[in-house]
Every structure is written in structure tokens, then in C-alpha cells.
Amino acid sequence: MSLPAHQGRVPAGENGAAATSAHVTVRGLTKHFPDAVVYDRFDLDIPRGKLVSIFGPNGCGKSTLINMITGLIPIDAGEILFDGKPLRDIKFGYVFQNYREALFPWLRAIDNIQYPLKLMKLPKAERRRRTERMVANLGVKVDLNRYPYELSGGQQQLVSIMRALVVEPQILFLDEPFSALDYEMTLFMRDQLQRIFVETGTTTVLVSHDLEEAVYLADRILLLSRRPAAIADYVHYDAARPRTDATLSQHEFVQVKAHCLEVFQREVRKG
């Protein structure tokens, strides 16, 4: 799949091996819904330490894909491995689109964040230590003693992200995390996520319905086709981080985005 959009942009030789080492390998993934075949012998590699955006036509199974990878939806056939290990042997984080329904309103923000540590049966002092360290590292300015419903939408989603990160996951999944926020907050949260990614270097998979956001945040953009979903393209985007508003008007960004849009349109029209 050599396409003009990523020709000559992958620096030859630099981290050649590391860049291609797969963190997650999906092989022969098959999933049938009662009315449709969603995935049919689907293969995918998710590279280590990269941020992969998943973008595609409505209902093609973007969220279904990460829900199957994280075990929320059972698969019919195939194999999903993390460094060769099954899901139960790894730590991962998951951020839902609907933060309002994903957080526990009866717990203060801080207790929401510590809940997964409680499930890991860590002692109270250790839970507090780890949370404080993470909050300090991320430089988050949210009053964590409040209840979720006392926080703004963006702050709630930030709490969700911290809840996913507190276990120090090897991989972080986000399902359209900013789509319920207003535009101003979305821009702010994009940069928060980028900062967290740069800070932690955690392999990150982001499902997005906003192409600009998908490209802006990604090292690689996974473009899916209509059902049964196949890889329409798996585009590289290597602009330096931190990316800023200026990035959005750079030639490279515009070109990659235009290419992704073209692939997307082609896939939409096929239906």
C-alpha cells in the first residue's frame, strides 16, 4: 500500500526495527452480527508506543474493533495478542465516549480515579501515592474532591482518562472521547491527550469520527472500509510533537488529511 501521501516521509533507517515492532497483533478476526458480517478474517498490527487513530464510514465497526480487542464484545473467530500474550495478562485502559455514564457519580473524582487500583487490591496508602504521582506528572488542574456531576464535561472526561491511566496501562484505548464536548473543549482536550501521550509514551488507539482530530493526534491513521471492514489504508503521519494550531496549516498535514479524505470518500461511495 505505497501511496504518495507517505512517500519519503518515513525517515529511512531511523528506529527502523522499533517502528515496525507490533504491540498488538490481530489475526483472522471474524465477527458476525445477526444482520451483517462486520469483520471477516481481519488482520491488523498496532505498533508499539505509537498513537493510532481509527477512522472510517459510519457503522463500519470502528468502536466494535476496539471493543473486541478489549474483550467487551466476544469475537467469533481469530486471535488477538499483546506482545504474544492474551488480554487477561496485560494492563490496559479504556476511555468511553459517554463520560457521564462511564464515571461513578456516587464517588468523588479522586475515588473514581482510584477505583481500578482498589480492584487491584492495592493498599490505601499505595493507591494515594500512585494517584498523586500521576496527577502531578500530568499537571492536571481539576478539583478532584468534587463529584463528577459538579465538573464540566471536559473535566469529567479528563477524570475518565486519568482513571484509565492510573493503572499504568501498556496500552490505552479511547472511543470517540471528545465527541460529546463542545468545540473549544475538544481543542483543549486534544492537546491534553497529546501531552499525556508524549509524557507516557503509552501505545494509544483512538477511535475518532473527526478526520482533523484523527490526523492531528496520530502517528498512523487506520482507514477502514465499509462492512465487512477491511483496511482501506494505514497512513503514516510523522510530524514532530508537540503539534500545535500551526500544524493544522502545514503542507504535510494538509496533504495527509486530503489523502485520508479521498480514501474515505472512495469507501463511502462503494456502499
Place this chain on the structure above:
Amino acid sequence: MKAIRFDPFLPIIGVVGLIVIWYLAVWYQVVDPVLLPSPVDTFRALWNGMAGGRLGFDFMRTLERTILAILIAAAIAIPLGIALGASERIYRSVEFVVDFFRSTPASAMFPLFLVLFGVGDTTKISVAAFGAALVILFNVAYGVMNARKTRLLAAKVMGASRLRVLTDVMLLESLPQTFVGLRNGVSLALVIVVVAEMFIGSTDGLGQRVFEAQQLFAMPDMYAAIFAAGGLGYGLNLLFLLVERQFVHWSGK
């Protein structure tokens, strides 16, 4: 700005309006004076009765029975509702039975409970508990079943076991609905207790008080007892609402 200052006093308008109409009805003798005593006579009877009189004693007896009934009902129905709600298939299999008896007027059960428990307090309390329990059961089970799916998935994806999902998420998710059940249950329990006090060989309680006052044509006493029953119902509802606000601070947010 003026409107805001008077807003808290708006509910008083209805009360004052009712008393004014009542007064006018008595003044112009719209209704036979024997059937409708003046507000003053009624409130005097209420005051005298409640402050150390017979009415206060009856009030406490009815309160006691209602509280006992709701406690028994809650102790049975909440755990059972959780168990049923946790498995939708189990709930579906008993749903018809629950709905059927929930729709059966509890007063129709009096003769049966009389045979079982005799004419004492046990019968009154157990019929009230029976009626309230079904209302609570239904609400708790639905509260558990309608727990937000995302919240359950969130707990699951963080590695919570089925039991942890139940105790950490489902139970708390069902609390707002549980309180709806408790409030409806306590209202129903009060209705059943008062009816039972009227007709099942009772020597005390608000129901008996209303009935006896009517038999003796002591109209101010009868109205006083009715108001006392109304106050009791309203007070119990308010109490549960305040407790709910304390415990389920996230409700509706």
C-alpha cells in the same frame, strides 16, 4: 425582583385559599353545619387531640404500624429485588406473578390474612407489608436491571468480577429507583394500615379514630383525625425524600 422574594410563600396561597372557601361555606351554610364544622372548631379538636389527647395516641399507633410494615417490606423486598434484577431471565420468569399481586388490591387480602394471623396487629402490619413489599420489589428489580450499561462495562473493563460489578455498581445504580419504591411503598402501607384500623376489630389508630368519630357524629374530631392522617402521610413522604437526598446525592444529575 419582587416575584423572587414572594416565591417561597406561594404554597401558602393554596392553604389560605382552602381555609377561606371553607369559612365562606360555613358562614353562608352552603353545607349542613352538622356535616361541616368551622375551621376553628376543627383545628381546636386537632390541637387538643394531638397535644396529649386521644388523637395523638392513635397517631403514634398508626405511625408505629406503618413504620413496622415498611421495615419488614424493605428487609424482604430489597435483597429479593436485587437478586431478581441481577438476572433478567429470573426476573422475567416471576414478573407476571409480581405484577399480578402488585395489581391486586391489598384490601382483598384482608380475609386471608385474618385467617392466617387473627384479628390482632399482626394482620394489619403484614397486609401492609405485603402490599409495600411488592411495590419495593418491583422498583428495586427495575433499578438493578436498568443500571447504565456503560457503567457496568466500565467496571468490567477495569477488571471487576461479576460480584464486584453487582456490589460496586448495580446496587448503587439501583438506589434512586429503590427510593422511589420506598416512597410509594410507605404511602401504600399507610393506606392499608388506616383501612385495616377501620374495619378489622381495632381499638386504636387513626383509621379507628376517623371511623369512631363518624359513628358518634363528632364531626370536628373526624376532620381532625383526617388531617392528622394527611399530615402523617405527607410527613413520611417528606422524610423519605430528605433521606434520599442525603444518600443519593447524585440522583437526577
